[in-house]
Amino acid sequence: AQKITQTQPGMFVQEKEAVTLDCTYDTSDQSYGLFWYKQPSSGEMIFLIYQGSYDEQNATEGRYSLNFQKARKSANLVISASQLGDSAMYFCAMREGKRWNNNDMRFGAGTRLTVKP
């Protein structure tokens, strides 16, 4: 079964506007971590933001924030004031608590964000 679901294959946003990239997840663990990565056309994977399942507040990192709704099992990424350099693939990922000793993560299929000038 799919652990991470990103339902938006592609998204467009006007420069300087905010955009939300959706991510839902499936786990029976109480302890887990959620991650967002950015992959520009160069191919490198860049870590953006992390949300722990026990964190009471939504994570924020500069222009990135995570809208964490635990009951709905969603962890949407919000990018404020979009810039042309934000155009990239964005991946949501989850690390489940029972696999802490392995630390492996499961990735969604990704969302391609295009920022329009």
Add this chain to the structure above:
Amino acid sequence: SQTIHQWPATLVQPVGSPLSLECTVEGTSNPNLYWYRQAAGRGLQLLFYSIGIDQISSEVPQNLSASRPQDRQFILSSKKLLLSDSGFYLCAWSVPTQRGRHEQFFGPGTRLTVL
């Protein structure tokens, strides 16, 4: 600071030929290491992960294998490549602590084309 290297950056190989991709990490000890494959326009598929020297776990049965001969070296191999092995191969590392974020840090990747 920690760095991760992968080589080669690009590779074109004929079907049936062998493969060896190398990944090395600097600046950390006893990391967890991972191999992922990303098909064109797709997400990442975990292939192998390792929690220590000669300790390899395979996620997907296939004609690929992995080895970890040294603490900070992770090698992806194949005896005979298939067309379906084409893709972007990413190596990653993380710090194996029980608590914490455990985010993975990725190398620059190897783009493999099998013809």
